[in-house]
Amino acid sequence: MAMAISLPLSKAFMSIFTGCLMLNWLIEGHFQVKLQRLKERKSVLLFISVFFLYLIGLLWTNSMQWGMHDVKIQLPLLIIPLVIGTSDALNYTQVKRIVYVFSAAVIVASFCSIFVLLGFSGKTIHDQREMSLFISHIRFSLLINISIFSLFWFALRAEKQSFLEKAFLFLAMLWLTIFLVILKSATGWIVFLIVSSVVIFQNILTIKNRSGRVLLLGVLLSIFFLSAIYIGYVIQQFYTIEKLPSDFSKEKTSRGNAYMHDFNNKELENGHYTYLFINDDELREVWNKRSKINYDSTATSGYNHYVLYRYLTSKGYRKDADGLNKLTNEDIRNIENGMTNYRFVNPFSFYNRIYQIVWEADVYKKGGNPSGHSVTQRMEYYKMAIQIIKENFWFGSGTGGYYRAYQEQYDQNKFFKDQKYRQRSHNMFLSYWIDFGLIGMFYICFALTAPVFLERKTKSFLLLIFLLIVLISFMNEDTLNNHDAISFFAFFYPLYLYSSPSKSLQGET
Template sequence: MADSRSDIFHKLKYPAVIALAIIGIVFSKWLLSVSQFLLLFAVLSDRRSRMRLLEAFRSPLVLSLISVYLLYLAGLLWTSDMKYGLKDVLNKFPMMVFPVLFYAAGPLPKKTAVYLILFFTGCVALLSIISLVNLYLSPVIPERIAIGQSHIRFSLLICLSILMLIHFSDLKEKWFRFSFIPVILVLLYFLFMLESFTGYVVIFMLACFLPFIYRHKIRNTAVRISIIGLLILIVSTALWGIYDVKRNCFPEISKVDADTLEQTTINGYYYQHDTETMLSENGNQVYLFVQEMEMVNAWNHRSSKKIEMNSACSPATNVLMRYLSSKGLRKDSLGVYSLSDQDIKYIEEGYSNYLLPHFDPYRARIYRFLWELNSYRCTGDPSGHSLTQRFEFWRAAVRLIEKHPVFGVGTGDINQAFKDEYDILNSKLKPEYRLRSHNQFLSVAVALGFAGLLVFLFSLTAPFLLHKIPDRKLYIGFIFIFLLSMLNEDTLETQVGVTFYALFNSFLLFILPSNPKSEDEKE
């Protein structure tokens, strides 16, 4: 009886711990941390795994995968902020844990490994459904739709789930064949609702990329033509969305002469005309025909959400002025009284353009992107704008790399180095928006120099050079998603991001077997 229990424990320990890590990466950071300790316990409890644990540190592939983490450890030697440095290497610990311990665990049976992958897609779909229900019960901004998750990180989990479902679409199980298309549709819809620019880019690139990877699976000519037609539809729809928003919301405007403009309101108060700031909504300049006193008094008469006088820089005043401009109305009492009750409600909800409530999530995200570009072009201040802030982040990062090209500023000094560089640049970014590079390649180069960047790039290519990848197409798809995510995000600087890479990279290399029955798997 004891032997039977022991056999069950050894058979289920790795699937159970990996399933716990999967639940953790989707639902709970705490479980994510616990799963790593349990994985270590599972390895140490097995004699064969203990032997493989020692072998892991002689494996060229494992050493290449953990080399980046070891370099971050070494980076503590030339850092002055040891507290931040230790916090950073602790955050990146999954880059050490999963390659070593998954190598020690060895491949699981093919069916078990595939079911774990499908379990992951099910968890992502479940959180998507729960979040959608919560959204309709209690509406929130797109960035907070995914419960307990960053909308950017979760968009990557969705894209990976869709890739995995497509990859295993030829599974024979009836329940899977019945459910995988509805699950993909749910994931696509939720990704659409997230308004994650990163997610949109990744899924768009995947749509273009996957047919080339899986072209040998598609033997039916009609299916091939349908896929090509679908690709053309996706590309044309995406481009049309950009064109439609640009045409309606951001047409080209010409500079006007203030002397040619009407100077007073219907009540005799003088307008303010800022002809230098060319910010516009639907072709109407925001800072022309502004009479703040009239506008605010009229607004406070019509709305329960009051605006204080002389608050021209407040978000509420800004939204009101932009909304009035989008309708071609002046920023005075007459303009406010010309608004409908529905317009008042939209402004109270934060809509800055009367077209926005009627946009789908994709066009709403494109609108925000184009507004950020327009604002940055007109004012040079990207503060609070997630996309254009990155231009300033990247500028500071490049300057830091130029100053510390070989070994970087050190693991712990990267935050302070960015703060100092923004001061040197006299950046218009407000202090609360002065962040790191939001590009993983630049982040590595800033912290560890070109030496660290070369090691990082080698670690990404090492599986193709040093290892027979069990499922090459699936692995290429995963790396493709990961590489895209690093172009505009510090993917490895958050717990979910670093675990996303370390967990799935190691799983696809060491846990997923290359054949239906791996020679290494236990009976």
């Protein structure tokens, strides 16, 4: 339970309680019984063999420093499956308590995030995804999804539950779903939509009532059609571009000053061109009167004059004294805090995050720098990953060998001059391929999926939904190359896999 609480709240306690689990396992003794269980459960050996593959990969790495770094991160994949897999199986009630405590910790973490978002802590949030205080916002969104669907399963159990317990479950699921929207993690949204669709489709196949099947099918189709229509609406709004008069380049400001136009830069903001109609002298004069931040500076709050360009453009204003004077004091504060578009004021809007992705794609398509743009920079990461794979196709670069290989690719890349954007592939399959080659990647995929069949848990809702959430995250995140993610993976997988095989824990919804 302590380990479960630490997952959304503290990286340090994840390590501490992993050590406590191992220490408790050693003090408990009964090693003959544990050794017998280890012999009987080949799945445990498969699990921990992934960790030993990281050790073996040190034999051909070109960076022992980064190799040992990766081995250290993977330690939970050795310790936790070994402890849970060779200990007495937890029963249904015990697993439920752990899930409830974990979900309560996720809710506490979400309340802390809202506390910061509303400004009570004094910290300025420039992006909703910065709300995740304790772990990465992507990993936090995965934990939220694990909590939502685990609570959903317990809520629909046939066991007798009190009114308060039922109320807690549904209120918790409702709040976490709302918070997932506020968090604005595209990965979290995609995971939620796909898993919800899978659950609905599963029930369409199993439900006997015809009208119920039709209703569920309608809900499933609505999820896809409404999502597609809304995304199409955002794209259509983005590309509804202003029409400019043929002689606009000759126009001047109301003060008689000439505008600067960058005809080579086609960046858009709400259908308006960002780099047309700019007069820096007028902007500098008015801005320095209205703000304490100097026009030509770059503030830690997120301000720079490029942010001002984008914000004015988003309103359809020209970048001159008149345009800046049209802004309210609230607009000035937004710009000072790094807000680039007036529409981003609403923290509950789906529109904002979808718009950001469309904007990123448009900038990238026009040759812009994808650095710092969560979606388009992944495109470059994938390209570089493929180049690295070609050089060591079968056996990879070894544990930690990715670092030097990536640095060589980054040095040849016209983007990513800033070291903080020089990251891994953001795809777990590509990461495995880079480290261990095609052979190693296939082995790890086998070692991490075969336990489901060896333990005959192919009908366990909790386990399969958990694995689906992790699998989806593999497509756009190096999920198991991070301490917080490997910890929750190494914890929940064996927890659900080796729990008591009672009908209540095995059952489907």
